[in-house]
Amino acid sequence: MLEIKNLHARIAGTETEILKGLTLTVKAGEVAAIMGPNGSGKSTLSYVVAGKEDYEVTEGDILLNGQSILEMEPFERAAAGLFLAFQYPLEIPGVATMTFLKAAMNAQRKARGEGEIAPGDFMKAVRGAADRLGISQDMLKRALNVGFSGGEKKRMEILQMALLRPKFAILDETDSGLDIDALRIVSEGVNALRSNERGMLVITHYQRLLDHIKPDTVHVMAKGRIVQSGGPELALELEKNGYRDFVDAA
Amino acid sequence: MTHPKPISETDLSLARQFDALVDMLPGDPAARRAAFATFEKTGLPTRRLESWHYTDWARLTGAALPPLPADASADVADASYIADPLRNLTEINALSVNGALTAHMPFPEGIEFMSFSDGMKAGNPLFDVVGTVFPDSTDPMVALNSAMYTDGLAARIGPGLKFPLPLQAICVIGARKPGALYMRGLLVVEAGAEVTIIDGLVGPEDVETQANTVTEIVVGEGAKVEYVTFNGVGGKTEVFTALGVHLGKNAMFNTLNFALGGRASRHQVHVTAAGEGARLGIRGVSLLSGNQHGDCTLVVDHAAPDCESRELFRTVLDGSATGVFQGRIGVRQAAQRTDGQMASNAILLSDDAAMNNKPELEIFADDVVCAHGATCGALDDDLLFYLQARGLPRAEAEALMVQAFCGEVLEHVSDENLRERLNGIVANWLKARAGA
Numbered sequence: 001m002l003e004i005k006n007l008h009a010r011i012a013g014t015e016t017e018i019l020k021g022l023t024l025t026v027k028a029g030e031v032a033a034i035m036g037p038n039g040s041g042k043s044t045l046s047y048v049v050a051g052k053e054d055y056e057v058t059e060g061d062i063l064l065n066g067q068s069i070l071e072m073e074p075f076e077r078a079a080a081g082l083f084l085a086f087q088y089p090l091e092i093p094g095v096a097t098m099t100f101l102k103a104a105m106n107a108q109r110k111a112r113g114e115g116e117i118a119p120g121d122f123m124k125a126v127r128g129a130a131d132r133l134g135i136s137q138d139m140l141k142r143a144l145n146v147g148f149s150g151g152e153k154k155r156m157e158i159l160q161m162a163l164l165r166p167k168f169a170i171l172d173e174t175d176s177g178l179d180i181d182a183l184r185i186v187s188e189g190v191n192a193l194r195s196n197e198r199g200m201l202v203i204t205h206y207q208r209l210l211d212h213i214k215p216d217t218v219h220v221m222a223k224g225r226i227v228q229s230g231g232p233e234l235a236l237e238l239e240k241n242g243y244r245d246f247v248d249a250a
Numbered sequence: 251m252t253h254p255k256p257i258s259e260t261d262l263s264l265a266r267q268f269d270a271l272v273d274m275l276p277g278d279p280a281a282r283r284a285a286f287a288t289f290e291k292t293g294l295p296t297r298r299l300e301s302w303h304y305t306d307w308a309r310l311t312g313a314a315l316p317p318l319p320a321d322a323s324a325d326v327a328d329a330s331y332i333a334d335p336l337r338n339l340t341e342i343n344a345l346s347v348n349g350a351l352t353a354h355m356p357f358p359e360g361i362e363f364m365s366f367s368d369g370m371k372a373g374n375p376l377f378d379v380v381g382t383v384f385p386d387s388t389d390p391m392v393a394l395n396s397a398m399y400t401d402g403l404a405a406r407i408g409p410g411l412k413f414p415l416p417l418q419a420i421c422v423i424g425a426r427k428p429g430a431l432y433m434r435g436l437l438v439v440e441a442g443a444e445v446t447i448i449d450g451l452v453g454p455e456d457v458e459t460q461a462n463t464v465t466e467i468v469v470g471e472g473a474k475v476e477y478v479t480f481n482g483v484g485g486k487t488e489v490f491t492a493l494g495v496h497l498g499k500n501a502m503f504n505t506l507n508f509a510l511g512g513r514a515s516r517h518q519v520h521v522t523a524a525g526e527g528a529r530l531g532i533r534g535v536s537l538l539s540g541n542q543h544g545d546c547t548l549v550v551d552h553a554a555p556d557c558e559s560r561e562l563f564r565t566v567l568d569g570s571a572t573g574v575f576q577g578r579i580g581v582r583q584a585a586q587r588t589d590g591q592m593a594s595n596a597i598l599l600s601d602d603a604a605m606n607n608k609p610e611l612e613i614f615a616d617d618v619v620c621a622h623g624a625t626c627g628a629l630d631d632d633l634l635f636y637l638q639a640r641g642l643p644r645a646e647a648e649a650l651m652v653q654a655f656c657g658e659v660l661e662h663v664s665d666e667n668l669r670e671r672l673n674g675i676v677a678n679w680l681k682a683r684a685g686a
Contacts (some may be wrong), residue, residue, distance in 0.1 A: 073638065086636065089636070090632060094653075094654025100640075103646070107646060164641070
């Protein structure tokens with residue numbers, strides 16, 4: 001599903017290399033977790049996969065369902081089925097949440113050669129997904145993420161994921177800034193989207209999230225590379241012993 | 251007669267035009283001569299005049315075009331002049347061509363409505379206020395208008411009258427050959443009346459024209475007025491529009507300027523909050539592309555206590571367009587507890603576009619809350635990436651953000667139909683840009 005091969009990336013226009021030969025494969029139906037200390041390049045990895053211009057890939061490749069996405073614009077990657085839940089979802093003043101959701105859904109449909117979603121279907125889909133995530137009608141009427149709490153913003157990310165139904169989702173520190181109740185709601189939202197056809201990459205600092213979203217595989221990232229891979233037990237080990245051994249080894 | 255100090259060929263030819271016209275124009279020729287003398291002290295404004303520092307009108311406009319004939323109805327008979335975006339908005343209540351009233355709907359009782367020249371000639375007492383609403387009449391363009399205006403519209407809304415729907419007055423510049431137009435407007439809204447007025451100016455796309463309109467508005471005690479000006483003139487037009495507004499006690503006045511057209515444009519607003527408890531909003535959306543030059547200049551004079559003013563201007567610049575915002579909030583010593591907030595924000599969609607922001611506060615009272623802010627920059631890359639990551643191509647992401655940027659001003663328009671039309675004009679402008 002998602003194959004990252006020997007990926008090297010640096011901040012555009014500089015010599016600062018952040019990803020240094022990262023290799024990772026996540027299969028369809030698999031939930032992979034990436035854990036790693038601050039500064040290991042986790043968020044950079046998510047941005048590079050999503051196609052942010054601030055980074056340039058100097059070596060390696062990223063394949064989604066066997067097709068390289070490196071030359072694709074961010075919107076083309078989205079239309080191809082890639083979704084990034086942002087660590088810090090952005091506030092967009094003046095853009096009503098509903099307007100944004102509709103624009104995003106229709107843009108992706110258009111890119112896939114499908115017609116616009118019928119207004120009735122759209123409303124039904126949004127209401128259903130919003131109810132499951134405890135998102136009020138009032139929030140949907142407001143400008144996107146403006147004045148939302150940290151938890152509300154994260155729920156809004158999962159709402160978008162539920163509506164866009166991506167083939168592959170990257171969740172970048174979706175647990176940060178969440179209280180226990182919000183963590184449960186968000187995790188349930190994510191778990192509801194697990195399927196045999198969909199792959200997920202969950203980036204986190206803490207084992208806590210993985211109690212709620214149980215991963216199939218766990219990867220440790222340090223200094224821009226995957227330094228250890230294993231099953232869920234690896235996360236528990238990290239929680240106990242910290243990252244130091246891996247960072248030192250990297 | 252001799253003129254003291256003609257400073258350019260253009261000013262000289264304006265003087266010749268004035269001499270030929272003055273005795274035929276409505277109103278008192280002596281007052282017109284005095285106004286022209288004021289104009290001649292500077293001539294057409296240049297950078298040397300501080301209030302025109304960013305808009306060198308003399309350079310932007312070039313030669314003084316000959317006055318357009320008052321009767322040009324034949325030139326606009328096909329109505330294709332009227333900008334599409336505003337057509338059928340509401341029924342046009344009054345249509346004028348080159349300042350001359352050509353058609354109007356029957357108005358309900360309590361509205362006095364007339365052409366400016368007829369009112370002047372009849373000695374209607376309504377016209378006693380003409381020339382008094384701009385306290386500082388030394389502005390050369392306002393003075394030039396006072397000397398040269400031929401006609402326009404005037405209305406009085408009787409006390410307590412309330413109109414649920416906006417009244418729309420469209421002025422068409424009718425010109426098949428290059429020419430200039432000087433028009434005057436007067437609106438007196440008596441105590442307790444409530445009205446929304448759309449004041450649109452449109453004209454030919456391919457004929458060089460110059461338009462100078464000055465409108466004076468008096469808002470009586472407790473009256474509520476919303477005044478929307480729409481500049482939809484063609485790309486070869488230079489347009490100067492000025493609003494002078496006098497607010498009575500507890501009056502409420504909101505104005506929005508939508509600037510779309512014109513090779514060069516300047517919209518100038520001077521509001522005097524003369525009665526205590528008055529509330530006012532001055533807002534604007536300017537969409538400028540190509541080599542358009544668009545200027546919005548405001549002066550808010552807080553002369554009475556407990557007044558509130560809100561100024562919000564948003565400018566979107568593409569191509570090598572230039573935008574100007576100058577705003578001054580003045581708070582006199584008597585105007586205690588004034589609450590004034592002014593902001594000008596500009597988005598530059600191209601590297602060659604430029605914006606000049608000049609907000610000022612001048613405060614003589616000690617118990618006030620006043621603030622101003624100005625921003626100018628490209629669209630935020632992080633926001634654009636967020637939208638793109640959700641599947642929007644870059645152009646669509648930009649359009650959504652620009653739409654939102656303008657929408658935050660347009661949401662203050664109370665009439666839903668008008669608000670949607672204006673939002674639609676922004677959308678069309680963005681579409682034309684994407685297609686270009």
